[in-house]
Amino acid sequence: MSITINLPNVLSRLADGQRSLKAGGATLGAAVAEVSSRFPALRSRLTDDAGNPYPFVTFYLNDEDIRFAGGFDAAIRDGDEVTIVPAVAGG
Amino acid sequence: MSATLTLPVAERAPATFSVLPQRCRNCGTTYDPAPVAICEECLGPLEPWYDADGPRLFPDRAIIGAREQSLWRYREWLPFRGQPTLSQDTGFTPLVDAPALARALGVERAWIKNDAVSHPTLSFKDRVVATAINAAVAFGLDTVGCASTGNLANAVAAHAARAGLKAWIFIPEDLELAKVVGTLVYGPKLVRVRGNYDDVNRLCAQVADRFGWGVVNVNLRGYYGEGSKTMAFEIAEQLGWRVPSAVIAPMAGGSLVTKLRKGFREFHEAGLLSSAGPRIYGAQASGCAPIVRLLQAGADATLVPEVPQTIARSIAIGNPADGASAAKAMRESGGWGAFVDDAALVRGIRLLAETTGIFTETAGGTTVAAALELARSGHLKPDDEVVLCITGNGLKTVEALAGELPEAPLIAPRLREVAALVDAA
Numbered sequence: 001m002s003i004t005i006n007l008p009n010v011l012s013r014l015a016d017g018q019r020s021l022k023a024g025g026a027t028l029g030a031a032v033a034e035v036s037s038r039f040p041a042l043r044s045r046l047t048d049d050a051g052n053p054y055p056f057v058t059f060y061l062n063d064e065d066i067r068f069a070g071g072f073d074a075a076i077r078d079g080d081e082v083t084i085v086p087a088v089a090g091g
Numbered sequence: 092m093s094a095t096l097t098l099p100v101a102e103r104a105p106a107t108f109s110v111l112p113q114r115c116r117n118c119g120t121t122y123d124p125a126p127v128a129i130c131e132e133c134l135g136p137l138e139p140w141y142d143a144d145g146p147r148l149f150p151d152r153a154i155i156g157a158r159e160q161s162l163w164r165y166r167e168w169l170p171f172r173g174q175p176t177l178s179q180d181t182g183f184t185p186l187v188d189a190p191a192l193a194r195a196l197g198v199e200r201a202w203i204k205n206d207a208v209s210h211p212t213l214s215f216k217d218r219v220v221a222t223a224i225n226a227a228v229a230f231g232l233d234t235v236g237c238a239s240t241g242n243l244a245n246a247v248a249a250h251a252a253r254a255g256l257k258a259w260i261f262i263p264e265d266l267e268l269a270k271v272v273g274t275l276v277y278g279p280k281l282v283r284v285r286g287n288y289d290d291v292n293r294l295c296a297q298v299a300d301r302f303g304w305g306v307v308n309v310n311l312r313g314y315y316g317e318g319s320k321t322m323a324f325e326i327a328e329q330l331g332w333r334v335p336s337a338v339i340a341p342m343a344g345g346s347l348v349t350k351l352r353k354g355f356r357e358f359h360e361a362g363l364l365s366s367a368g369p370r371i372y373g374a375q376a377s378g379c380a381p382i383v384r385l386l387q388a389g390a391d392a393t394l395v396p397e398v399p400q401t402i403a404r405s406i407a408i409g410n411p412a413d414g415a416s417a418a419k420a421m422r423e424s425g426g427w428g429a430f431v432d433d434a435a436l437v438r439g440i441r442l443l444a445e446t447t448g449i450f451t452e453t454a455g456g457t458t459v460a461a462a463l464e465l466a467r468s469g470h471l472k473p474d475d476e477v478v479l480c481i482t483g484n485g486l487k488t489v490e491a492l493a494g495e496l497p498e499a500p501l502i503a504p505r506l507r508e509v510a511a512l513v514d515a516a
Contacts, residue, residue, distance in 0.1 A: 009300050010129055045134060056117070056134035058410070060293060065410065067396050083297070086129045088136040089309045090238055090292035090412050091344015 003031055003080040011057075011084065014041040028061060028082065029072030046084070058087045108173035110229045113137035113313050126230050126305050128312040137313040139170030149361045152332055162218055162321035168357055169222055169321075170314050177228060177254050178221035180210045182321050186329035186478070191446035192459075196466045198475040202335070203443070204326055206482050207451050212249045212273065213484035214242035214405075214452075215322060215347070220307060222318035224250040227305035233257060234304040235311075238295035240288050240343065240405045241270030242483050247307055248277035259304060261291050266404060269487040287399055289410045308344075316346050323354025326478050327364055334366045337426065337471060339462050340480035341454040342373040342382050343406035345417030347480070352420040369478075370426035372470065373417060374461030376401035376453075380430035382411055386418040387428075394418075402433045402491050403453035405483055427470050431460035437495055439463070440485060450485035458482075 005021045012019045016039070023031040029051070036043035048054050052072065059066040060083045066074055076082075110124040117135025121143070128137050141147055149167050158164035162182025163175060185205045193201035206215040220243070227235050236259040237247045244260045251258035258279035262271070263286060274281050284291045292308075299306040307315045327334055334355055340347050348371050355368030375383050378401030385394045394414040399407035411417070421428055431439070439459035444450050451459075458479050465471050485492075502508040 008296070010131055010134065013131070054134070056129075058293070063290070065289070065396060068398075083293070085293055085296040086134055088129060088134075088412050089296045089299075089312065090288070090410075091308060091346045091408060 001025075001076075001078040003076050003078070003082060005031065005035060006081065006083045008085055010086065011042060011045055014045065015039045026075065027072060028059065028066060028074045028076055031076060031082070032072065056087050057084050059084055108171060108175060108225075108229060110226050110314065111170045111172065112140045112143045114140040114143075124230070126227070126232065126310045128310050139313060139317055141168075141170070144172070149363075152328075152363060155328065162221060162318065162325075165321055165324045168317075168324065168354070168361075170317050171222075171225065171229075175221075175225040177225050178217070178250050181217045181221040182209075183325055184209050186326060187447060187449065189447045189479075192443070192479075193477070195442065195446060196462055196471060196477065197473060198466065198471055198477050199473065200335075200476045202326075202330075202476075202478045203447055203449055204322060204478055204480045205449055206322070206480070207449055207455065207484040211253075212242070212245040213487070214246065215319070215480070215482040216242040216246040217250070218321050219243075219315045219318035220246040220250045223305070223307035223311045223315035224254050224256070226311055226314040227256065227307070228254055230305065232303075232305040234259060234302075236260060236295065236298065236304050236306045237308050238262075238288065238292040238306070239308075240407060241266045241274075241487065242405055243308065244274040244281070245270060245487075248274045248279040248281075251279060252277040259298070261295050261298070263288050263291055263404070267488050267490055269489065273487065288404075288408050289396070289399075292408075292410070316350060319347050319350035320354030320357065322347070322480060323351045323368075324358060327355065327358055332363060334364055334369045335476040335478045337370045337372060337475050337477045338480065339372040339374060339458055339465065339477065341406050341458045341482055342375050342417055342428070343408045343411065343454075345373075345382050345411040345413035345415075347482070348373045349413050349416045349420045351480070352424055368424060371421050371424040372426040372461070372465055373421050373428040374458045375406060375428065375430045376403040376436060376457050377430040377432045379403070379407045379409055380428075381409060382414045382417050383428035383430045385414055386421055390419075390422060401453075402488075403436055403457050405452060405454045405488070406457065427465065429461040429464040429468070429470075431457060431464055435460040435464075437491055440491065441495070443481070444485070449481060451481045452483040452485050452488040453491050454483050455481040455485070456491070 115130035299309040379399035396410040436456035440456035
């Protein structure tokens with residue numbers, strides 16, 4: 001199983017310049033943990049010290065804010081697309 | 092911002108205009124001036140670094156008072172060096188005494204800060220776009236954009252047209268007709284997005300990342316937001332260099348109440364005000380009130396985003412970027428927040444019109460109705476002097492009043508028909 005994680009510019013620099021990463025796992029949290037193990041510099045920008053989503057980014061699972069979908073516990077399926085954007089925008 | 096350094100400054104602007112550097116509000120990392128709003132180190136928000144050149148010199152009351160009646164009279168508190176050349180007519184909107192509204196609220200005095208007549212597009216968004224557009228041009232950008240619930244769309248389109256910039260503007264699909272027309276008329280590329288504002292905002296964060304435009308409320312956000320402070324500056328000056336006891340403003344992304352607090356504090360720190368500022372109150376519609384609910388949940392709570400369900404589309408932001416900062420600003424100022432349902436906000440529009448002659452949009456109706464709720468719940472006191480920030484014009488949201496107003500009788504041009512109406516009145 002594979003999903004795509006789309007990164008903003010500011011995070012792609014921490015992933016060898018890649019804007020999209022492939023990842024696997026049963027949940028979004030597992031997929032995030034997997035890419036964090038491949039790109040350790042990403043870890044502290046995707047998760048806080050308690051393992052929750054980092055407060056200055058927002059995760060969208062197939063266009064839905066994951067805070068409406070179970071957070072990192074949200075189940076993922078093959079072909080899902082996760083988009084990460086900086087949280088400080090708009091208004 | 093340095094404290095207590097009020098020195099008379101000569102009225103000669105630096106020969107060149109430029110944008111200030113920025114600094115991360117979260118970790119303090121500094122950045123050269125650029126159209127970026129996110130810290131590369133921690134992803135926190137960037138804000139202008141006013142002391143980058145050393146402590147700033149501020150004008151005194153007399154110098155400010157002799158300047159042009161626009162928001163640029165406060166330019167030392169805005170994120171530039173020198174005198175901007177664009178959007179010179181924005182700001183210095185009327186502060187209107189509202190004795191009948193004060194009686195309705197049960198307070199000593201009330202005023203309306205009337206940004207419903209802001210130039211050029213009749214909302215307070217002219218203020219933030221005035222600063223953003225000057226930054227965009229200084230950066231050499233040829234295209235600006237925004238994610239908008241309507242008022243910002245109007246403002247970006249108009250200011251960009253005047254500056255000769257291209258504009259790409261993204262809005263939710265269901266905005267009021269006047270806000271769509273009031274954008275398209277300026278000739279931008281207007282894009283309607285299936286979804287709500289939060290969907291549009293996410294898209295624009297990606298757009299700013301991809302195309303290198305100046306998206307005013309994304310990558311120009313640090314410069315854009317500072318324009319909101321001028322509403323506080325004007326209130327203080329128009330009251331005779333003092334602060335009211337309470338200020339009430341609508342909340343969407345939450346930036347305005349945060350910047351109101353910052354503006355009053357900066358004037359106090361510069362020695363222009365004897366008080367650090369008023370109690371700040373925020374107003375939301377009950378169908379989209381994540382910031383008020385965060386405030387009610389306590390200082391340690393985390394914002395829970397909402398899916399908006401309200402006719403107050405201009406403040407229908409379910410995932411407000413400055414929600415936590417806004418709640419903190421209200422709490423620290425001694426203020427609070429209130430939400431009201433759609434029926435109440437429509438009554439608020441009518442009350443404001445009938446007591447002050449000011450026709451506001453749904454956000455303004457929300458502010459008036461929230462003020463009534465804050466008075467009823469005891470947050471506003473009989474000796475309070477209250478300023479209500481009315482941020483938009485009612486002609487943009489006439490749909491909100493559909494079926495709410497009496498139908499005008501249709502008569503023949505005969506005096507007896509008028510007499511019959513007078514007898515029946």
